[in-house]
Amino acid sequence: MTLTSDKYYIPLLIPAVILTLAFALRLPAIMRFWRDDPDVRSLGGLLLLGSAVFYCGRPSTLALVNRSTGVSNLAAPLVYSLITMFCAACLILVIHWRGGDPRRVRRTTRAIAAVYAAVVAGLWITFALADLPAERLRDLDTYYATTPWMREHILLYLGAHTAACLITTAVTWTWLREVAGWLRAGLVFLVLGFLANLCYDAVKLVAVSARWAGRDLDWLSTYVAPPIAAVGALLIAVGFILPHAGQAGRALWTDYRQYRSLGPFVRELAGLDTGSLRLPRRSPLSRRLVHRRTRISDGLLRLQPYMDPGVRARAFAEALARDETPARAAATAEAVAVLAAVRRLRLGAPAAGDAPPGPAPAPDLVAVSRALRRSPLVAAFRARPPAPDRPEGVRR
CATH class of the missing domain: 1.20.1070 (Rhopdopsin 7-helix transmembrane proteins)
Structure with missing residues (x-):
């Protein structure tokens, strides 16, 4: 039938x-x-x-x-x-x-x-x-x-x-x-x-x-x-x-x-008091991604007084000199500026003073996070010892 x-x-x-x-x-x-x-x-x-x-x-x-x-x-x-x-x-x-x-x-x-x-x-x-x-x-x-x-x-x-x-x-x-x-x-x-x-x-x-x-x-x-x-x-x-x-x-x-790409950014800001709440371990991935972005945004807000536009400007110029595209150079410069601000905060240095204006911070958090992990300029800045007595930047 x-x-x-x-x-x-x-x-x-x-x-x-x-x-x-x-x-x-x-x-x-x-x-x-x-x-x-x-x-x-x-x-x-x-x-x-x-x-x-x-x-x-x-x-x-x-x-x-x-x-x-x-x-x-x-x-x-x-x-x-x-x-x-x-x-x-x-x-x-x-x-x-x-x-x-x-x-x-x-x-x-x-x-x-x-x-x-x-x-x-x-x-x-x-x-x-x-x-x-x-x-x-x-x-x-x-x-x-x-x-x-x-x-x-x-x-x-x-x-x-x-x-x-x-x-x-x-x-x-x-x-x-x-x-x-x-x-x-x-x-x-x-x-x-x-x-x-x-x-x-x-x-x-x-x-x-x-x-x-x-x-x-x-x-x-x-x-x-x-x-x-x-x-x-x-x-x-x-x-x-x-x-x-x-x-x-x-x-x-x-x-x-x-979510994976933002991992280096989160680890870089680890230990900063951002006030972000913890998520349950079984939270959906979309919620964890929003939470990770929020943690980064809160960390950047905490670092804002220590962000030196001069550091960002010098890193941006150096990235362009290495033939990076403007968008990638902006991400690299923002990564260097974040590292410098974290260093100043953890060393107990005073907030950054006035400095020549640099390029606008890169809005793409994923690009900045990738620069933190991959950029040779960022690696060079990490290897450089702190020098609080002179403006920080990237030496060629």
Whole structure:
């Protein structure tokens, strides 16, 4: 009857588990932005419906539904309704991703919802009108292919599924040439997934049509279609998840690199009384990055009375003489100025006096931190002994 059989349930379990895991990972965001973000609603519904299709399509689950209700083959319209709603969720999510005029997007979304709601209603009406005395858990499509009203039932769900796959493939294919990055990678998987679903529909229709012609190609529906559906579902799941996961992973990697890069700066300011609070050990990386930046800013504020513009100006000129770019030279000069201020503070020297103005401090804390670790000028200044009786700077 459905997408699965005991023999093919294990490979179908893979996309089901992936969809469930993705839904669980996205659940906090879904709950937080459910009312405000239509993309979040569409993705949540899609992941939930996709996993439900494969879990409910298991033969033992189908038999349980039939026994619990006392209606033979009642699980058929249930699973087909889930498939139809999944198709609608795919279409709606792609429409929201594509964007455009908000009013047009809303109208299109409502039209899709109305059409597929009518299809779901048609599935239950045709099922109620059909006569299905024998329970069929694996081959209902072909077994009842010539039965009045059940024939229409099968064609209705296959037609809705095929139309959704065709429309989504066409929209995604035309959009594919306009985007790049993680979104483009996700669209590639979506195109492949919906093409696999079109193959699934074609195999099913061939098997059903063979029954109409008095031939028996039931093995296509029972044994060939399920693995095609598994591959298609896996590709679609990856296609919808990849842009979100890729962007989140890229943001996490950026935060991690910045957090690591700021380490030398934090260590340089260690021991200064900045008043920064400690974070719990299991704080998320984004929070730890903000905390590290705050500690550095507080440390620079503590050092401000000891910062000598003359030291910064001489270091800036020396960095330019070494063919550093202006931005890199500014970071190097700020690093030297920070080292000089820390040295004055720890030696108990008085605050810096007036000095010739130097370049503006580099605003990029990551660049300054990297200069603290890599710059030859900074290394030369570290190696130089304190000389409080004369202006500090970098000797060539």
